[in-house]
Amino acid sequence: MESQLSNVLNIENLSVDVGERNILKSLNLTIKSGEIHALMGPNGAGKSTLAQAIIGNPKYKITSGRILVNGKDITDLQLYERAREGLFLAFQEPVAVQGLKYINFLRTAYMSLHPNEKLEYKKFIEQVQELLGLFRLDKSFVERSLNDGLSGGEKKRMEALQMLLFKPKFVILDEIDSGLDVDALKIVAEAVKKAKENGTGILIITHYKRILDYVSPDFIHVLVDGTIVESGKAEIAKKIEEFGYDYYRRGEASAKVG
Amino acid sequence: MQKLDENFEIRKDKYDFRTNIKPVYQVGQGLTRAVVEEISRVKKEPEWMKNIRLRALEIFNSKPLPTWGPDLSELNFDEITYYIKPEERKSTSWDEVPKEIKETFDKLGVPEMERKYLAGTVAQFESEGVYSKIKKQWEEKGVIFMDMDSALQRYPDIIREHFGRVVPASDNKFAALNTAVWSGGSFLYIPRGVHVDLPVQAYFRMNGELEGQFERTLIIAEEGASVHYIEGCTAPTYSRYALHAAVVEVYAKKNSKVRYTSIQNWSDNVINLPTKRAWVEENARMEWVQGSLGSKITMTYPSSILRGEYASTSNLNVALAMGEVWKDNGAKVVHAAPNTSSKVVAKSISGRGGMSVYRGLLRINQGAYNSKSSVQCDALIVDDVSKSNTYPHNEILEDTAAFSHEASVGKISEEQINYLMSRGIREEDARSLIVLGFLDDVLKEIPLEYSIEFNKLIRLEMSKMGAVG
Incomplete structure (x- = not known):
């Protein structure tokens, strides 16, 4: 059934400013159902900016270009509306809300994202608890406060959990691998593969090759200074590891392409 | 679990309706010795109570308005009506309560709450209790729950012994005012060793403007007794103010436990100045739970005097x-x-x-x-x-x-709002979730019916908010 899904996320000539600064410059990217894309790049290249601009954080001003989900232009939609169109970001540093219980948050979010589904509370809790098990998190997490007093690794796992629970069309994972130990990384990588099997289109933002060894992305893109300078397959990750991002900055990549 | 995102209606105006009745009696505007004497006479009170009232009036007149808090200068004591008697009868069955008043309490859900989970109810409209009832099983154990005026008639000795000791008229200007013109309120007496395991509730409804409600509540928990008393308060909105100045005195005797939950949702024109205090004896426990949702001005500082060891x-x-x-x-x-x-x-x-x-x-x-x-x-x-x-x-x-x-x-940070919105949640719902999260540990101490009200009210308030500043 999943294989029949054919969603497409198009990012066309996207330019984004933060404050007065131009960060992204005419960026193009297309992600389809069941594809895993990795976006690599040095600090400050604009990776997180791309993630925030896609989901509609108002701080990130789109100055030109558009974002389309299955051909529908969502560039002017608010955050919550884009989420309802099927976009999901696993935050690099998810913010805490004291006293807001996970179960309450997850349920409110789920009902907002799937307004036509009749949600049985008991089944929903069971589903959440099953997922907690999958991520090796204690069942008592449902009663804990959102991102409050969690370790870095726990927060990341809860972000990945939401990815499976909410069933979005497209997922952006913003440095989901930072702060994870090897065991947790494997668990998260399994979840990403599962999302892929379910037909989700995935964009993994990372500095490191490590997570890519577990999830084997279909495409790797290199972002430098707000532009994708190279796209390709697994060999790119090796190249980055060998030569570093300076390789692209010096313009050697373009010289060697083709 | 509180329902947050379902299609319930938000109705603040659930409380904002006026009841059309003609009171059977009311004193004229203003506060004079004659008005105080008249209130006492109409109530057929013993002489000693009249004297307490008159002394309190002198104390009231001698004290200035407090100026260390909110501005109370709007209050003009000459234009307030201090006593309004809505009805002659005091009923112990809702069927006997006059139709308009019964409908009022029906709309407020009072009889429904009584049926569902209360051991007893006192309902006050304007200055007088119109209904009171304690379930038979508690009555048989000697529990008394009725309006304070009836209690004064039936148990004058108990009242005389306890009245005005925990909160003397001299405590503050509004305690003095209450003592001078008090009417209604509830009297709750729990005999030694009796545990009332369902809450009792008193519900106070005001219906007009430029009027005052001055109920007087006395709670006595004898040795080893326990009780949970709930108080609800509402009124319709008017352009001019209405004054609510209650006095609550609680005696928590040795080894007893009293919980006093007060949920006030007065309309935006009510000035709410109650004085509430408990004497807590050896090894007794006093719990105050205050939910302050409405009113224009509220000054309230429930007090506990821990008089006995291990209180x-x-x-x-x-x-x-x-x-x-x-x-x-x-x-x-x-x-x-x-x-x-x-x-x-x-x-x-x-x-x-x-x-x-x-x-x-x-x-x-x-x-x-x-x-x-x-x-x-x-x-x-x-x-x-x-x-x-x-x-x-x-x-x-x-x-x-x-x-x-x-x-x-x-x-509330922009980051929090953005995070929640990125999960499909609208901005006002995001705010509600954050606010309710902030209140979570206290809201769970509030009786369910009222915490649902709290929830709705917060959602309503958050929907009125603009974009993040």
């Missing part, structure tokens, strides 16, 4: 200050015996220009060995035009006492 108290306060309102809430605790303990938690939300104040007094007397106390006040300000202040006053006179005080002021 304890908790004071939980949640205040919403949304719009042009001033909430001056707090707590007073006096540790007057060894090994006593107290815990004060106050949370407030201010928005749309609202002002919330925590004002507290915590005293541990010399000789109250090994007493413990903690005070925590947290404020959440939801926009850039609202305010919150904290005035804790702590007098720790005993070296062996342990005392802690924590205070925090927070704001």
